[in-house]
Amino acid sequence: MTEIIETDDAAAAVGAYSQAVSTDSLVFTAGQIPFTPDGESKADVSIAEQTELVLDNLESVLNEAGCELGDVVKTTIFLADIGDFDEMNETYADYFDEEPPARSAVQAGALPKGVGVEIEAIAEK
Template sequence: MKKIIHTSEAPEAIGPYSQAVVYNGIVHCSGQIGLEPETMEYAGEDVESQAKQVMQNLEAVLKKAGSDFSKVIKCSIYLDQMDDFGTVNEIYGNYFGENPPARETVAVDTLPKNAKVEISCVAYV
């Protein structure tokens, strides 16, 4: 059975999607951008501030779903410019231990609300 995940500890969806969906013990987290849940404003204009907020948002969604970063099996990272790869990679790496999940990182033309970074993930409960 499909279970919809919603937490006020992460930003409200800005479109017709759920923060996450759990199905057969797998958590499919929608992409998060660097919006603060309380204000729906960016944590900062720089990629570092936004990346840190993205990871906090994902952590909140995973927690609500009964999971955490140790159970993440796949991530997708989208950057508005590949020059930010090193900064985002360092922040992202702080959330994963010795056996990090599979991942791809791509640069795209534009992200929702002109974000600098968006990250989604798949985990198990």
């Protein structure tokens, strides 16, 4: 059985998708982008600041599902420019400093709304 996860503490879904879907043992988040919970884009700030907002959104969605960042087992990171990897990674490491999850990071052809980073996660309940 699946449960749709929604919270007002993160950027709302802007299409035909849910912020996250939970099963009995796992939570699958949608890709989070650097938008504030009230829908303001932060695509014009540094990648470090974008990554921070993305991870704050991710944490809010996970919290709504009864999880925290420490429960994340896998993330996928999409960058508009792989040259931003080091800056993103420095901020990411502040959130996942001990026993970080498995991770993939790729350059995407383009990201929604002109943002520089998008991150999705899988967490274990």
